[in-house]
């Protein structure tokens with residue numbers, strides 16, 4: 296049996312949740328509404344996050360291009376995605392939405408540009 | 416050199432861009448000019464590379480640069496004129512703008528209407544009076560954000576952050592993700608003005624401690640910050656409690672202690688100001704006390720959601736274009752007062768004889784649970800909203816029908 300305390304982030308109420316996993320059953324208490332239960336279960340089983348960072352830009356009008364994971368990635372993969380971005384670089388021009396790294400670090404999402412960079 | 420435009424917009428951040436687009440849409444024949452001191456449009460959003468923008472406005476979650484780019488793309492599809500790298504030095508009561516540009520030198524612009532959209536700047540250490548030495552390594556969180564996200568420069572390795580507003584929280588995660596160790600976020604208040612989501616995803620996810628009722632009481636070090644002293648404060652007086660001092664070794668202190676609307680131009684133009692918001696006093700069209708001069712976005716009052724900035728700027732831009740083309744409308748106003756737990760409202764006045772709906776933005780002074788807010792005119796309740804929770808960090812709004820306004824309006828908790 297495993298119990299975790301967490302704050303529900305779905306709305307400003309910020310209910311203090313207590314999530315317990317006992318074998319295959321997960322129970323959430325402390326939530327005021329259904330959405331809190333769903334959040335608690337997700338956080339206990341497979342917490343997901345969007346990673347935003349930047350990548351070196353070559354030959355552009357700016358030294359860095361900001362990027363994000365197009366979809367959320369498992370929380371435990373964040374460090375690997377960041378590392379892959381740190382090692383990557385991109386040649387200008389870049390447009391919002393350009394894929395910078397396909398399936399970055401095998402975390403299940405492309406990393407895409409979130410700003411434009413013009414070539415100089 | 417001198418030129419004439421219908422609508423001149425000072426500032427090319429999200430507020431200025433939305434105002435320009437709305438002006439063009441309201442009066443397609445209007446000549447609209449945006450003046451921005453930076454080399455690029457987009458304002459502060461250019462450095463806010465995290466996501467969480469646009470959920471209300473676009474119905475999807477965008478990063479700051481993406482949100483800005485959507486507006487920039489729209490502006491580029493119109494004949495809105497844009498001057499970047501151009502600093503506005505003065506706006507007169509007659510709506511004459513003086514600006515300077517490295518290429519063209521001093522310029523004068525005569526505008527039919529002006530929209531002020533200069534945004535805000537961060538409070539600095541000077542405004543805070545932290546005792547101790549003045550070594551290198553003290554930055555505002557926004558300045559650090561710019562260095563890290565736009566220039567690729569890390570301000571330090573071991574960080575303490577003062578203030579748990581959203582910018583401080585976001586930077587705690589950012590610095591950690593870039594390899595720094597954030598040792599503590601100290602918050603003088605008993606609560607954070609930041610979003611729960613940021614507390615969880617920026618601090619809890621990265622095991623960064625957050626201490627409420629704590630502040631930095633000294634910065635130590637000669638050339639570079641070597642440590643900061645953190646003390647507990649008495650929640651009633653917010654004064655440090657002697658004997659609670661703790662020294663935390665670090666090389667960098669980030670300050671995230673609030674934003675101040677950038678209103679030097681407004682003050683010089685003699686615009687009536689609101690002491691609580693530090694922004695102009697405006698009516699429902701966001702017109703200031705100087706006819707034909709409008710204000711919107713963070714220069715008017717500090718917004719936490721850029722979505723609200725865009726919505727507000729749309730009102731101001733459209734009204735400015737109508738003023739420039741059709742001439743003045745309102746000449747008399749009713750006041751809007753904030754009472755009983757409501758710290759301020761924007762707008763602070765409403766035009767007599769106006770019709771349609773208007774949203775009154777407001778903030779509460781302290782967190783309240785299970786409360787309701789009412790907008791009243793005399794004995795008549797114009798609108799009432801119940802909320803499970805309201806916090807000072809989240810701007811709230813209440814919608815009223817302007818046709819029902821026959822006198823002073825009061826916005827109050829009940």
Ligand SMILES: Cc1cc2nc3c(=O)[nH]c(=O)nc-3n(C[C@H](O)[C@H](O)[C@H](O)COP(=O)(O)OP(=O)(O)OC[C@H]3O[C@@H](n4cnc5c(N)ncnc54)[C@H](O)[C@@H]3O)c2cc1C
Nearest residue numbers: 426428429430451452458459503533534557712713719721
């Ligand atoms: C450091 C920082 C971080 C922030 N992070 C977030 C966040 O994470 N999420 C969020 O929702 N909100 C954030 N905000 C709030 C954010 O500022 C607003 O959501 C929004 O950007 C405000 O838009 P604006 O157009 O009013 O101001 P700004 O974006 O500040 O734009 C104002 C523009 O006016 C220009 N300007 C000013 N004076 C002059 C002049 N004299 N002449 C010519 N141009 C001038 C400036 O260069 C700037 O481009 C942050 C604010 C700051 C200061």
Ligand code: SF4
Nearest residue numbers: 303306309310327331
């Ligand atoms: S449980 Fe429901 S009410 Fe509580 S914070 Fe989550 S979404 Fe909000």
